[in-house]
Amino acid sequence: MRASIIVLLVAVLSGCATTYQRESFSGGYSETQLGENIFQVTFRGNGYTSRERASDLSLLRSAEVVLENGFRYFVIVESEKGSKVSAHTTPSTSYTTGSAYGYGNYAHGSATTTTSGGQTYFISKPRATNTILCFKEKPEINGLVFDAEFVTKSIKQKYEIGK
Numbered sequence: 392m393r394a395s396i397i398v399l400l401v402a403v404l405s406g407c408a409t410t411y412q413r414e415s416f417s418g419g420y421s422e423t424q425l426g427e428n429i430f431q432v433t434f435r436g437n438g439y440t441s442r443e444r445a446s447d448l449s450l451l452r453s454a455e456v457v458l459e460n461g462f463r464y465f466v467i468v469e470s471e472k473g474s475k476v477s478a479h480t481t482p483s484t485s486y487t488t489g490s491a492y493g494y495g496n497y498a499h500g501s502a503t504t505t506t507s508g509g510q511t512y513f514i515s516k517p518r519a520t521n522t523i524l525c526f527k528e529k530p531e532i533n534g535l536v537f538d539a540e541f542v543t544k545s546i547k548q549k550y551e552i553g554k
Contacts, residue, residue, distance in 0.1 A: 407439040420452040428525040438514040449519035454542035462525035465537050469522040474515045483509035
């Protein structure tokens with residue numbers, strides 16, 4: 392019974408990962424133009440977003456920025472991946488129950504105190520940033536050159552975005 396509850400909880404929470412959206416309070420993407428063909432693209436996830444998803448969605452947004460600005464190819468000149476970690480401690484509550492017995496001039500009793508809560512949970516929010524250099528034609532350089540149309544199609548298919 393306990394295992395089925397855990398499986399159900401994981402299934403429900405896995406749908407809570409940051410959606411592919413412009414940055415808001417729950418995460419998302421943003422970009423900054425640094426030059427005519429240079430952009431910095433960031434994706435910030437929430438506590439339910441995997442590092443892989445944050446990295447992929449940063450790459451997807453990079454490809455979209457390339458296409459939106461009239462380019463076709465791009466090179467990642469700098470990439471940064473990390474997480475913002477925060478902690479949340481639940482409140483603790485104590486309950487005391489007791490009993491007392493009396494007989495004549497004598498009395499005796501007992502009490503029990505139960506405390507619950509006070510657990511600390513750590514929340515990791517992954518983020519990925521790419522600084523990209525864009526090209527209209529495929530450059531003849533040593534390094535990994537991305538085709539923005541291919542990347543967009545591939546990642547959207549992987550995460551079923553736009554269906």
